[in-house]
Amino acid sequence: MTTINPLDDAPLSRFHKKLALFSSGGPFLDGYVLSIIGVAMVQFADQWSLSSVEQGLVGASSLIGILLGAYAGGWLTDKFGREILFTIDLVAIIVFSVAQFFVQDVVWLIILRLLIGMAVGADYPIATSLLTEFTPRKYRGPFLGAFVAMWFVGAAAAYVVGEFLARTGHEDAWRWMLASAAVPATLIVLARVGTPESPRWLANKGKIDEANEVMRKVYGPTVSIADLPREDGTVSVKDLLRSGYGKRMAFITLFWTCSIVPLFAVYAFAPAILGALKLEGDAAHFGSAVITILFLVGCVVALLLVNRMGRRPLLIHSFLWSGLALLILGLFPEAPSGIIMALFAIYAVVIGGSQILQWVYPNELFPTEIRGSAVGMASSLSRIGAAVGTFLVPLSLSGIGIGPTMLIAAAITLLGAVLSQIMAPETRGMALTESAALSTTTRTTLPTA
Structure with a gap:
């Protein structure tokens, strides 16, 4: 039976809206820095006479950085708190973005893109935990x-x-172009100043007085840490790889x-993919813009369904129907342009369900002590495949062709449907204590000061 408490059932306030x-801002910057490089590369790739491998490394370097930064950020936010890191990581994005303006060779550009990716990756577990x-x-x-919608x-x-x-x-x-990311990053840093620390994290660290102060400020004078349900047991980062949390x-x-x-493969190389599917010139650029809008539409639709439909059904259907769209594209790469765009549209809209749940599930399935580490580790591990996929797409298009490339994408997506049916x-x-608990035993409240 679902219990009622002042935190999980609090009315939506101005504070909640501002915090959201x-x-x-983190995913907004992620989408910005990962996309602006594609536009900029059209110019500097010719100036520097970059090879396909060098272009792939420049494109994938930020994803590799996210892989490294996400886990580090998760571990740091669980250890030192959410508040202090909430702005530090974006300051790093500002510094490294400006530094790109002065870069003189591809090696230093790859290094700076790697560092920017690390800062962006660190923000995900910090911001989502808070x-x-x-x-x-x-x-x-x-x-x-909505984090995914902000990415687009x-x-x-x-x-x-x-x-x-x-x-x-x-x-x-x-x-x-590359330095321009410093502008939104600066605005976001200024907006984040003054955000309070999570009372759940403070309570788990024994800082009861500070937790009570935040509780009264956010939820009202009658609410204290005594109203915060205790999470079952004491867990550590090691539990991410064993027991029920390992699963x-x-x-x-x-x-x-x-x-x-x-x-990532479809989005990062949309013009090249559409070109391989016989949509070239203005049609390819227009198609890329339409696909971007449809990815955003798909996220918005999924946001409207995530509570009505439920997490599990939304995830399964998202993988199933988007995978079938990619499968048809792979089987019939010579189809008329209208059908090709229709199939891409179906994929872009329907995949929104799996996209938004990337941030919902890890935050709901793990307790406060390891929530940041869980989000960080999942984000890091998933970026291994994303980085490899982004690097291999241009090689795949030139090596095996558009049809087999789309079939591989379809197989990966449909595998997601099977895994979701089994595991989701x-x-x-x-409540957070209910979704994060491994058992259904009765929970007690945290002690008061």
């Missing part, structure tokens, strides 16, 4: 899922800025990988 907006631990259960799924908003902004700067015709326009980590990592590998739990409507 400021927390989503948002999860403040947000009422009714809004937790949509708020966390950031990507769209990058394309607009990149196109505007490219039209100036300046030979160093690409430098301004949960395996599920999250597998479904996340199956979702992100085809999407349902956490809709649960």
Whole structure:
């Protein structure tokens, strides 16, 4: 039976809305920095005479950085708290983005892109843990899922800025493109200043007075840490790889990988893929813009369904129907352009369910002590496949062709449907202590000061 408490069932306040907006700055920057490089590379790849391998390394370096930074950020936020790291990681993005303006060779560009990726990756477990631990259960799924929608908003902004700067015709326009990420990052840092620490984290560290102060400030003078349910037992990072939490980590990592590998491949090289499917010139660029919008539409639709439909059914259907769309593309790469765009549209919209659940599931299935580490580890492990996929797409297109490439993407996506059918739990409507617990034993409250 679902219990009621002042945190999980609190009314949605202005504080919650602001926190959700400021927390989503990380994925906005992720979408921005990963997309702006594609626009900039059109110019500097010719200037520097980059090979296909060098272009692949530049494109994949940020993803490799996210792989490294996500786990480090998760471990740090569980150890030192959410508040202090909530702004430090974005300051790093500002510094490294500006440094790109002055880079003189591809090696240093790859290094800076790697460092930017590390900072972006670190923000995910920090921001999602903080948002999860403040947000009422009714809004937790949509708020966390909105992170993915903000990724595509950031990507769209990058394309607009990149196109505007490219039209100036300046030979160093690409430098301004890469450095431009510092502008939104600065605005987000300023907005995040003053965000309070998570009372759940403070309570788990024994800082009861500080936790009570935050509780009264956010939830009202009558609410204290005594109203916060205790999570079962004491867990550590080692529990991510064993017992029931090990199984949960395996599920999250597998479904996340199956979702992100085809999407990054399709999204990062959409013009090349559409060109291989006989959509060239303005048609390919228009198609890429339409696909970007449809990815965002799919996330919005999924946000509306995540509470109504439930996490498990949404995940299964998302993988199934998007995988079938890619399968048909792979089997009939010579189909008329209208059918090709229709199939891409179906994939872009339907895959939104698996995308938003990448941030919902890991935050709901792990307790406060290891929540950041769980999000970080899952994000890191999934980025291995994303980085490899992004690096191999241009080689696959030139080596085995568009049909087999799409069939591989379809196989990975449909594997996600099978794994979700076997492993996906349902956490809709649960309090954090309920969804994160391995047992259903009665929970007691945290001690007061």
